[in-house]
Amino acid sequence: MAASHRRAIERGATNERRDRVVHARFSASEIAAITRVSEEAGLTISAFMRSLTLEGAGVRPFFTDDDRAVLDLLLSDMRAIGVNLNQLARVANTGGHIQADQISAQTADIQKIVAVVMIELRSFAARGAQRRRGAA
Secondary structure (H helix, E strand, C coil): CCHHHHHHHHHCCCCCCCCCCCCCCCCHHHHHHHHHHHHHCCCCHHHHHHHHHHHHCCCCCCCCHHHHHHHHHHHHHHHHHHHHHHHHHHHHHCCCCCCHHHHHHHHHHHHHHHHHHHHHHHHHHHHHHHHHHCCC
């Protein structure tokens, strides 16, 4: 595939006629689920399946480079919290005393990170839906 054509597909900006058909068999319950989620995404079943196929194959990645950078930072923060929790657990398991303020601080950090992760995931999903609909 030519680099310019691949970039056009990645952006979702191809004006190429869609005259090829791919056949796949689904059960009635699978079609019902696909229909429901495609409607929720504001897409036709064809557009929804095309988007999933291109994203799943890596032709049009779901996450942008900026998205990946944010996820890397969040992962780093979550690892740091995990290390701190493991240290607290180690002290507790060896019969040591853990102060309540240590647990409170770790719990507050975890709640903050979880909130940020949820906000970012919602943002990724919204941007992905906009890209699928051609709005971004």
